[in-house]
Structure formats: structure tokens, C-alpha cells
Amino acid sequence: MNILVLGAGQLARMMSLSATHLDIKVLAYDVGSKTVINPVTFTTTSESLQQAIESADAITAEFEHIPLDILALCQQSGKFYPGAEAIATGGDRAKEKALLDKTKVPCAPFKIITDRSHFLEAIDELGMPLVVKTCQAGYDGKGQWRVKSEAEIDAIWDEMSAFLQAGTQAQPHSIVAEKMIPFDREVSIIGVRTKEGDCKIYPLTENQHTNGVLTLSLAGKEKASIQAQAEEAFSKLANELNYVGVLAIEFFDVEGQLLVNEIAPRVHNSGHWTQQGAHVSQFENHIRAVAGLPIGDTNLLRPTAMINVLGQAHIPPQVLAIPGVTSHWYGKSAKPGRKVGHINVSADSLHKLGEVLAELADILPEQHYPGVMDTAQQLVLN
Amino acid sequence: MNILVLGAGQLARMMSLSATHLDIKVLAYDVGSKTVINPVTFTTTSESLQQAIESADAITAEFEHIPLDILALCQQSGKFYPGAEAIATGGDRAKEKALLDKTKVPCAPFKIITDRSHFLEAIDELGMPLVVKTCQAGYDGKGQWRVKSEAEIDAIWDEMSAFLQAGTQAQPHSIVAEKMIPFDREVSIIGVRTKEGDCKIYPLTENQHTNGVLTLSLAGKEKASIQAQAEEAFSKLANELNYVGVLAIEFFDVEGQLLVNEIAPRVHNSGHWTQQGAHVSQFENHIRAVAGLPIGDTNLLRPTAMINVLGQAHIPPQVLAIPGVTSHWYGKSAKPGRKVGHINVSADSLHKLGEVLAELADILPEQHYPGVMDTAQQLVLN
Incomplete structure (x- = not known):
């Protein structure tokens, strides 16, 4: 095949x-x-x-x-598979918000902007600071603004306006304003759906971003109640899209309530931990689903963390000597900030995972691998 | 690299x-x-x-x-790596026996045969039935004879003699006779040794052969005492060879005493279970060792069985629906008896592994996948 x-x-x-x-x-x-x-x-x-x-x-x-x-x-x-509609929805925040509206899956209050009056209404209704994002294109924190004061409105509108005018009839541009809601953390759910509509869902992943780019994910520490919320969102969205393959949904966790941040109609960086932390990885399950094969077990094997390798040509070899560590390289040349690989770290308990991450943090410089020691300390203390 | x-x-x-x-x-x-x-x-x-x-x-x-x-x-x-000497030792039973002698690692009593008088002495000393094997070439049960009665001696000697005469000065041929010792089962140990001489050893694997070809392996059910015997043999042989990479040793288990059957200076079919049953597989550890990287964790993650796919172009897709099952295909066309892939099966306990194997045995015909139901039943009963 x-x-x-x-x-x-x-x-x-x-x-x-x-x-x-x-x-x-x-x-x-x-x-x-x-x-x-x-x-x-x-x-x-x-x-x-x-x-x-x-x-x-x-x-x-x-x-x-x-x-x-x-x-x-x-x-x-x-x-x-998953088909043009699902891909287009993942690539367009306006379509994404319409889908969330239709399925009644919670997200932050938002407003779609296509002219200046909408922008001013959004500031009025949703308040400042206001997050404003282009609906089309935009990736890893690009195409976003934060409106913090009235003084910034004109300058930001100029940039927004240039984006709106760059749209075409075939692919009109729009912008979404989202109410800035203080959230406790970012999490994501990765699941897979077959052509027959069967779903299997991995455990929720907690994600740490640095300068808008994912730097560390952690799976295996979530409570059933929050997992259930994420699974409900997954099922509603995947079923509405008649989705086939792996779908990723990023959420803000606001005092235990999950609000959708973004939908990615594909395998996702925050699911890379599944290569070691689950019996069947997101990659294999995606392939199985689109190939029409039965999908495989998504249960957690062991608590697992993933650390992105950004712009580094090598990792210190002694990293591989630590039990439970696996490297994954992408065969790319290293440029500053470029995702060139990731490191998965598994252990038999969250406490042991913390100990292993602490060992790793002694080897991996904080500057290039932020959050490893912080995560280690939190896991060891809990 | x-x-x-x-x-x-x-x-x-x-x-x-x-x-x-x-x-x-x-x-x-x-x-x-x-x-x-x-x-x-x-x-x-x-x-x-x-x-x-x-x-x-x-x-x-x-x-x-x-x-x-x-x-x-x-x-x-x-x-x-592991170097010409180690490879040649694995490819020549006479060199292998000399190594076992030198390191005092137990094996069945044997005698090297290069002329008819040795053959007759071997029958005399080691008794019949006698297992006789070519020392060079020979693979998966080929180049072997069993001498069961005096009446067979002449006919078998004719074949042996032809093999001996086919040797050259650069590569002389010899034959080994081994005392036939009734054994309870066949097991193997897979380990890895670095350039610096550090060893890591996987848990012992129990192997089932059908018509001289490995059909099923099982890891995760051995007692510490028998594991220790196998590890001692591994260390002695790997150190004597100044070995680098993965080395496999096959044993006969004779009432709890391990006798070396064969040494393979390479990754081995009976170690395929490590792809799912250990954090770092035999393949990755071999590559790490020969590349001079630190070797990784060889502990058992979960009890795991491996079932060879011999001569089958496909496996029933529903096999993949069973939790803990992974297929591995080699990209070969299917010919009768040819190893074209394997199936790994993992579960959280030996009992659960038995249950999963029983599910599998309902799908995989016994004729093509012998021993699956028997193994399942033994695991569920114990």
C-alpha cells in the first residue's frame, strides 16, 4: 500500500x-x-x-x-483523509470558530473582524488587552497582535488592514479578536478516528511554550474530569467533521475549564510523546486510520515528557545514557529556533520522571531547553 | 554519521x-x-x-x-564492529566450541570431526542418537544429521565426507558431533557491549522452534537464578571476544542448567520482542554501541511475545485491533517458509499476555503460526 x-x-x-x-x-x-x-x-x-x-x-x-x-x-x-474541509478548517481561524460555535464546544469569546468598525467593537466588547490573530496563514505565534492600549490601535490596525487587503476572492482574509482570558496552562488532546467513526483518544498533554513555540510536553498527570472534558470536545469536533485520522485540539485550562485555543487536523508536536508513552504512536495511528486499518491502543504506557530540540545540531551524547530517554532527529540542518528533533523521556511514575528530568536538566542548558528543571522539581515535589 | x-x-x-x-x-x-x-x-x-x-x-x-x-x-x-574474529567465530562451530572451552562456559559434550575415525570415536564416546553439524555454513537446521543407529553411519558419513572434502586451505571444513542431551526448552540471551567494555543485558527469552525455524519467543517469565547464569555466560564470551555491539547466545535449558547451543554475533530473531518490550531495542542498542554512543536501558517494560510471520503475504487486519499488538514487515515478497515479518504482543502481566495471545490464536491459523494457543494457555493457567 x-x-x-x-x-x-x-x-x-x-x-x-x-x-x-x-x-x-x-x-x-x-x-x-x-x-x-x-x-x-x-x-x-x-x-x-x-x-x-x-x-x-x-x-x-x-x-x-x-x-x-x-x-x-x-x-x-x-x-x-481527513479531507479538504477538515484541512481548510484547521488552516482558517474563521472556519474553526464557526465549527466551535456549531458544535457548542467552549472557547474564549471572540469576534471576526473584516473592517475597522469590527475591530473597535471587539475592543469595546472583549476589552483590552485583546488578542488579535489573522484567520488565514499564521503559525507558531506569527500573525498575532496584542492590543494593550488605545494608543496602539491605529498602528496595529494598519498592519491588520494590510493583511485583510491581501485577501483574494478565492481566499478572502479575515482576522479574529479573542477575549484575553488568564489561563493556568495550555493542554492538548490528540485522538484518532476511523472511517467507521470509531475514536481512540490519548491522555491529555500539558504543554509549555517559550516565545510562542512548544518547548516541553508532559503526559500522564491529568485527572479523569479534565480528560473527560477534552474527550467530549474531541468527539464533537471529530464527528462533526466526519474526521478520519489524527486530530489535535489545543486548549487553555481556566480553573479546570477547558477552552479551545486551536484545532490542528493532523499529527501534532504535542503528541510526539506517544512514540514512547503509548503502545501505538500518533503517527502509526494516523497511518492506520487513513489506510483503513484498525486503530491501536492509545492508553498511557508510562508517564512521558517530550522536549523539543530547537536549533541545536547535536545533543550531548550522555543524554542517551539516562534510562528512559529516546532521541528523535528529523534529518534537518540546525538553524536558530528550527525544530530539528525532540527527546522523549519516560519513567514508571511521575516522581521518577521528575528525577530523570532533573538528571537531564543538568546536561541540557536551560537557555536551549527551557522548563526542564522547573518541570522536574514540580514532579518530584508532588 | x-x-x-x-x-x-x-x-x-x-x-x-x-x-x-x-x-x-x-x-x-x-x-x-x-x-x-x-x-x-x-x-x-x-x-x-x-x-x-x-x-x-x-x-x-x-x-x-x-x-x-x-x-x-x-x-x-x-x-x-564486532570485528572479523567475532563474526568468524559465529560462522564456524569449531571456533565457537574453542571459545566455549577457553571461557569454560558450559555446553553439551562435543567432538570435532575431520575424518571417519573421529566420527566413530564420537559415536562411541557421546552415544546415539548423536547430533552432527557442519562447523561452517549451515543455517536454520540445514547441514545437520541425527545418527540414530549403526545402520545409518555409512550413509551419513558419505554426506559428511563430501562436506569435509569441499573445504579449502583458506577455509578448511570440519564437523562437530554433540552429545544429545534431553533439554526442557530453548532460551536465549541478548546483550550489548560498548567499546569501553560496559555491558547491558536483556531479560532471557524462551524460544519455540518448528521444523528448525524460530516461530515464537517469549520474554518476561524467567527467574533471577537462570537469568544470572545466562548473564555470566554473556559476560565471559563478550569480554573474551572484546565484543562491541549486540551478541546473542542460544541455550538449552537442562533442568535449570543452561548449556550453550549457538552464538550469533549480531542482532537476533529471538530479540525482536525488544522493539516493544524494552525501552531501547536490540537494533538501536547495536547501532548505539558500534557508533560509540552510550547504550540504553535493556530492562523489561512489559512481558512481550514475538510471533514470526513465515511465508504469509498478509496478516488478518483485525490482529492490529488487539491492544498491545504491533506488526513488523520486512518489505519482502512472501515465499513458503520465508521470514517476511513478525508480530510483537505486549501486556501488563503474563496472565494478560496469555489472554491476548488467546485472542490472537483465534485469528491466526495454528498451521501458519504454531504454538500461539499453547503458549496462551500456559500463561493463563500459571
């Missing part, structure tokens, strides 16, 4: 590695260079996108910002 | 998959076709063996029956 992935980064790569032992071959379409490649070896094939679509048994995507013509081409093939 | 593997079968393939997430590239030299290939994609490179040796940071092997000239070439490079 052959699967084509739109996008040729580390997510396609890890899907490919998972697919290999299922006897499934993965090729990836690199939207930038418009070439079909092997996402593990990076060798280019001579296939065109059209040929790759024809020879694939199933097509999926590793990111949501895919040109509409390519989405349409894949959708026409009748073998694209 | 680049590693070259001599041999391009499933063991090289699984080493390559493990190496990828360590940021190590693996190429394989196919001794049959004399080409350098990617053992996952099977694409051929334009490199000669000599070029591949030069561009490799380390060289290793996935099998022990490698032509002497190739072994010598690799040895000269100074980066061949």
Missing part, C-alpha cells in the same frame, strides 16, 4: 517510519519545491503530483496551510 | 529504522548481488563496497556467513 502525504517535513518523516513496519510506503509532496520525495531519505522521485495522487491508495497531510488548488486535486481523488 | 551493514536483509532494515531517529544513516552491502543498497527502500546506490567502507564511520554485519575477503577488507578499515 502507498500513502501520499502533503508536506515533507518531520511529521511526514515520522509517519513514514511508522508506516514501514505496517508494510506501507509513504511518499511526501513538498509544496515548496513542488516535488515528490521520500521524507526519510529526502531523495526526489520523478513522479508529478498528479502521478503520485494516482498511485496512492490514500492521501493525507502533515500541515494545514496547503494551496487550495492542491487540496481540490486531492479531494477529487476520493482518497484524501 | 554513516554506518555500513554487511548483509541487506530484515536485520539491516530494522537497524536502519532504529538509526534514523539517532540521526545516523545506514547503508547495507548485499553480499549476493554485490551492491550497496538502502535496506529500507531497497534502492541501489552507485557506491562500490570499497567506497562504502571509506565513507562509513562504522561498519557492522547482520549475519555471520560473510566471505573471508570481505571480512578482511572491513577489518583493515579499523572501524568494523
